[in-house]
Amino acid sequence: EEVSKLLQLKAQIGGDEGKHVFVLKTPKGTRDYNPKQMAIREKVFNTIISCFKRHGAETIDTPVFELKETLTGKYGEDSKLIYDLKDQGGELLSLRYDLTVPFARYLAMNKITNIKRYHIAKVYRRDNPAMTRGRYREFYQCDFDIAGQYDPMIPDAECLRIVHEILSELELGDFRIKVNDRRILDGMFAACGVPDDKFRTICSSVDKLDKMPWEEVKNEIVKEKGLPEEVADQIGEYVRMQAGGMELAEQLLQDPKLSKSKAAVAGLTDIKLLFSYLQLFKVTDKVVFDLSLARGLDYYTGVIYEAILTQAGVAPIPAPQEANGSTGDDGPVSVGSVAGGGRYDGLVGMFDPKGRKVPCVGVSIGIERIFSIMEQKAEVSAEKVRTTETQxxxxxxxxxxxxxxxxxxxxxxxxxxxxxxxxxxxxxxxxxxxxxxxxxxxxxxxxxxxxxxxxxxxxxxxxxxxxxxxxxxxxxxxxxxxxxxx
Amino acid sequence: EEVSKLLQLKAQIGGDEGKHVFVLKTPKGTRDYNPKQMAIREKVFNTIISCFKRHGAETIDTPVFELKETLTGKYGEDSKLIYDLKDQGGELLSLRYDLTVPFARYLAMNKITNIKRYHIAKVYRRDNPAMTRGRYREFYQCDFDIAGQYDPMIPDAECLRIVHEILSELELGDFRIKVNDRRILDGMFAACGVPDDKFRTICSSVDKLDKMPWEEVKNEIVKEKGLPEEVADQIGEYVRMQAGGMELAEQLLQDPKLSKSKAAVAGLTDIKLLFSYLQLFKVTDKVVFDLSLARGLDYYTGVIYEAILTQAGVAPIPAPQEANGSTGDDGPVSVGSVAGGGRYDGLVGMFDPKGRKVPCVGVSIGIERIFSIMEQKAEVSAEKVRTTETQxxxxxxxxxxxxxxxxxxxxxxxxxxxxxxxxxxxxxxxxxxxxxxxxxxxxxxxxxxxxxxxxxxxxxxxxxxxxxxxxxxxxxxxxxxxxxxx
Incomplete structure (x- = not known):
């Protein structure tokens, strides 16, 4: 880092004859797309947009920056990753961090109570870039959301059907969609003796189960978050249960501890209903109910889901580093999430002056990772990617x-x-x-x-x-x- | 301004029960696009992109921000309109001001010597917004450029053909494309006795002829820019000449003063060649050679052009305010430029460490103004704009x-x-x-x-x-x- 800064400085001052020489680069964590990458990107977008349109979605667009205040208090610890604009007189502005908060702002501002929309646009995070793994500071998000007061689990099921359609059509190899519900997690934490005010932070720990083995997560819960070992062990029993379908929900409804939690019962009942719709939509072959799925974001209130590719080798993401000498053999190595989402019934209300809620459920397609995979495939393939359509x-x-x-x-x-x-x-x-x-x-x-x-x-x-x-x-x-x- | 700031402050502090209330708005000079606007936008983009592809163009994308230094020294006085990002540690960044400078940076950085590409993306200017006239702080640019060492006027003619195709297909009403050449302007200024170092600033004055009558422009040249009245009058004789075609170029080649300027002769010879290609392309019905066209940007080195709609009423731009009691009857009121561009053979060299030049010519479609017109048309039309494609x-x-x-x-x-x-x-x-x-x-x-x-x-x-x-x-x-x- 220090060396690269010095080299940069040298390049700026340097050059022959004292001439000022530009540093020819894009900002850290960003990249240009060349024509070949754009051709691939266009193909992926076309597939995804066709799917969204097949499901009757409209599209909207919002500015690349928002009032700083609009983003404040929405992202927890990750707020430090928000790009701010310089105060040049006038409003304080920040680059958007995702498309969900601008969407909620848009709904509240225009008093929209129901809409089915997709939004494909770039978002910005001052994260540590890992560009070989497809992690950038500027990247596309590709969101589909259904807002409105509807009967339970019908729009939620359609979101999962959409993930299934897109991943199938893009031919990325086999995949699995994990499903859980925040209410089940909360009920489970309560049943295990986690204090109410620690639900979210324990949720964050559990969320790491796709990247580290249970022993490390347990360690974090006990040592960093200060819960008794017995509590952690009880959580561990649940989150390490074999993923399943409707039967697992049925079984958990009989669980002596969980069945006492109103939240857990509501969540489990909805999971059962969800699976009945998923059967009609013919997508249960890929969907599993998995108690270890937690998702990072604070604003989820109900069903949550995440899609992962299960075929190693297709993805550009190497196996996670086996830090701390752990063996990490809790199942096949995840090649990374390519879609995720859930229900967030409270977010729009945070923007409404009277706190009026608009229930929402949505999904975000991990488009950058998909681009990386498609690029890799194109490179391996004998077929040449055309960048023009000239006849x-x-x-x-x-x-x-x-x-x-x-x-x-x-x-x-x-x-x-x-x-x-x-x-x-x-x-x-x-x-x-x-x-x-x-x-x-x-x-x-x-x-x-x-x-x-x-x-x-x-x-x-x-x-x-x-x-x-x-x-x-x-x-x-x-x-x-x-x-x-x- | 002051009042709106106070109201904003009140809204931030205010709210019932001391609850913090969000200011529900997009940043000044920006807007959301609702589904109806997006449907119109998609239609316009499809027409334009089809045209670019018909001409064999590839597409690229660049980050929304660049190193601040990349933009420095490219925009003259307008640099003050650049949005900077806050210094949060690391590189100093600015939002892109147009797509041309990032394109030149891309070419130099990747040592590309020829490419035909289009780029459609948002750019940012901290200008005084005039949203009813389609002027925003965040807006789309829609650029097509041909880079490479080619025989004179062939790519230039194709750019004009593209403007002709797009404006015809969008059915925006009648239009005219004005053409001139920086070398002719420079030769003319020299012939009239303008000192070399005042060419660019006098160019800026002449550029205002589409917004104000000659008397005001003359006033600026004499009073603000300090040229003798006789010099201004001589410029006036040229720039008020009736626009024409190849014959005008022929006529000016015989002009005793202009024919002495090497630059003017080169420019006029190229204009003649250009018109011969435009005849083959069947677009001379709309193209005129107009000595009063100057274009604002510094980096043009050859042919320049600008398209205007000539039918009043179709455009959302009201007639310019008749300030200073002028009558402003120097011809029909312009309803605003909807496309413009020209040749810039030196810009890429500014980024190349060895100053290697890549000749470029391009055109930018004024897409926001076109959106405004299409939206207006849609509102007047009986036909309902569908925002979904559900069958x-x-x-x-x-x-x-x-x-x-x-x-x-x-x-x-x-x-x-x-x-x-x-x-x-x-x-x-x-x-x-x-x-x-x-x-x-x-x-x-x-x-x-x-x-x-x-x-x-x-x-x-x-x-x-x-x-x-x-x-x-x-x-x-x-x-x-x-x-x-x-």
């Missing part, structure tokens, strides 16, 4: 035909054909063909003196090298026939 | 059919049909039909005891109220037939 390059073999090339290209644009022409008066035929090879343009329209006299164009297939004369009147139709429409 | 709502007339509704909806999703279902156990038929009316869903799939027994679904056309029984096996096909594919 045909208009070329000439002879000199002095620039005007004819421009005229034909213009005709093709007029007809909606994606066409390019090299910006040279007399480019070599070879360099024109090379441009096609490099960028994947499938067709070449060749103009020559002879073709112009005959009123034809020679249409060449770049891959097969086949050529045929096409009358100018039929050219558009022939190009359409030979290239995929999009 | 069918699955409903039941009787009670206790939630499970059947969910099952059918799930089947439709499986088949790629955009389908919704209300999140209620027993919604009234009327409220289900109302949801269709409100959101424009064209079809209703009705389930009842009878239909379930018969293995059919009653498909209802919301507009015509026609109903027909469709066998479950044929339902997907029937829905597809009856709804537009997208």
């Amino acid at each position: 045909v390059l208009v070329v000439s073999a002879q000199k002095n035909l620039l005007e004819e090339r421009l005229k034909l290209t213009s005709e093709l644009w007029e007809a909606g054909i994606k066409a390019e022409v090299l910006y040279k008066r007399n480019p070599k035929l070879l360099s024109q063909l090379q441009h096609c090879e490099e960028t994947g343009i499938p067709l070449v329209a060749i103009l020559g003196e002879q073709e112009l006299r005959d009123g034809v164009v020679k249409l060449r297939n770049v891959a097969s090298r086949e050529e045929m004369d096409v009358s100018r009147a039929d050219l558009v139709e022939e190009i359409r026939k030979r290239t995929p429409q999009s | 069918v709502l699955v409903v039941s007339a009787q009670k206790n059919l939630l499970e059947e509704r969910l099952k059918l909806t799930s089947e439709l999703w499986e088949a790629g049909i955009k389908a919704e279902v209300l999140y209620k156990r027993n919604p009234k038929l009327l409220s289900q039909l109302q949801h269709c009316e409100e959101t424009g869903i064209p079809l209703v799939a009705i389930l009842g005891e009878q239909e379930l027994r018969d293995g059919v679904v009653k498909l209802r056309n919301v507009a015509s109220r026609e109903e027909m029984d469709v066998s479950r096996a044929d339902l997907v096909e029937e829905i597809r037939k009856r709804t537009p594919q997208s």
Whole structure:
């Protein structure tokens, strides 16, 4: 860190002849997307947006910064990761940290009581970047939420169906969606003897179970958070129960301790209802009820869920470091969460002057991790990623035909054909063909003196090298026939 | 301003029972986009992106903030409008002010010598917002640029063709594209006796000709910028010349003063060449060579252009205030620029440690103004803007059919049909039909005891109220037939 700062300073001062030299880089934790990455990103977004639209969602957008105050008190300890803008006179502003708080602000501000919306946009966190693992300071979030007073578990089930559809369509390999409920966790903590005011902090500890073994989590609960060992052990019994489905909910409803907690009973009853809907939606093959799922955020009030990829090797996330000599063999190594969400019925009320609540449930797709996986796949794959959609390059073999090339290209644009022409008066035929090879343009329209006299164009297939004369009147139709429409 | 600050303070402190109350607003100069605005925005973006892709462009993305230093010295006086981030330890950062400087930084950083790319993203300026006129502090830019060492005027002509295509396809009414060249302006200034070091500042004055009459501009040149009146008058003769085409360039090449300036001759020769390509591209009906066009930015080195809508009434921009009692009848009132750009051959070199130049030409579409116009049009139009694409709502007339509704909806999703279902156990038929009316869903799939027994679904056309029984096996096909594919 110190060295890099010095090097940076040197670069700034340095340069030959005392000339000021720019530090040519993007800010720490950020990156440019090159055309290839953008092509992959567009494909992923299209899949996700199609799914959101299939489920009848609208979309909104909010500013990249909010009044600082809007974000205050929403993120607990993580508030220190918020980017503030410099006070240049006027309002104090901060870059958005997620899309959920702006969404809640939007609902309260516009007095909207029901909406089904998606929002895809960048958010900002002054976190320690780990760019090889897909963790950046500027990154996309991709949220779908349903706000409104509805009958229990119906919108919640649709959110899970959406996660199932997206992960299946993106072909990221096998996945599992863990489900739990904050009320069950709270009931469980109460039953185990955790004091009320420690629910959230113990929740944070349990949340680490996907990254560290139980022994370490227990250690944290006892040593750092000061609970008696017996309490921790009781929690441990629950959170290490084999994940299951409706039967596990049924079984826990019979549990002597849990059945005494109103919250736990309400949560377990809803989990059962949720699974009955998930059966109708045909997604129970991937969904498990898992008592160890806790989720970090404070604002969840009901169902919570998280999707993980279960096939090692597809994800760019290496196994977590085995710190403290632990063996960490509590099940297969998680390759990281690719979606998560839950119900948050209280957040909008925090913004409403009269505290009116708007129940919400939503899901956030871990799009950056998905990008990383898709990029990796593209690199391994033999298929070349095209960064343009050009159908045909208009070329000439002879000199002095620039005007004819421009005229034909213009005709093709007029007809909606994606066409390019090299910006040279007399480019070599070879360099024109090379441009096609490099960028994947499938067709070449060749103009020559002879073709112009005959009123034809020679249409060449770049891959097969086949050529045929096409009358100018039929050219558009022939190009359409030979290239995929999009 | 002062009052609004006080009111804000009051709202922050105030509230009943000493409770802290949030100020429910977006930051000054910013706005949320609601679903209707987003639907319009999506339509406009699709038109523009299709055009960029038709011309073989790739796309890139860059971070929303850059090192402060990257932006320093690029925007002249406007640098004061840059948003800085707070120094929270680490690098000093600023929000991007446009997309051109990040593009140049990207090219230099990655040593890219040729690329044709578009970039659509938000930029930030701490300007005085005029939101009714579509001027915000956070707004979209929509840039297309061609970088590379090519033969003169070919890429430049394509940029103009792109502006022509986009403005035509968006059906914003009639428009005109003014063209000029920085070298002609410089040659003209030299010929009129402007000292070299005042070229840029006189350029800024001339740039105001679309907002104020010549007399005021002259006043500025003489009184504020201190040039002799005769010099100003000579400039005035040129900039008030009737705009024209190739003939005007021809005529000016014969001008005794201009023909002595190497820069002017180079510029005029290129304008002639440009017009010959524009003729091949069939866009000369809208393009005029206009000596009064100057453009504000410092970095232009060659051709510059700007598109304006010429039909009053379509644009949300009122006529400029007639300050100082001027009559301002120097031609029709401009309804504002909707696209602009030009050639900037030196900018990339500013970032390259060795000063290597990459010639660039590009155009920026004034997308916010276009949004405003489209929104206005949508409001006037009888046609309702749909914010979702849902094809069918699955409903039941009787009670206790939630499970059947969910099952059918799930089947439709499986088949790629955009389908919704209300999140209620027993919604009234009327409220289900109302949801269709409100959101424009064209079809209703009705389930009842009878239909379930018969293995059919009653498909209802919301507009015509026609109903027909469709066998479950044929339902997907029937829905597809009856709804537009997208």
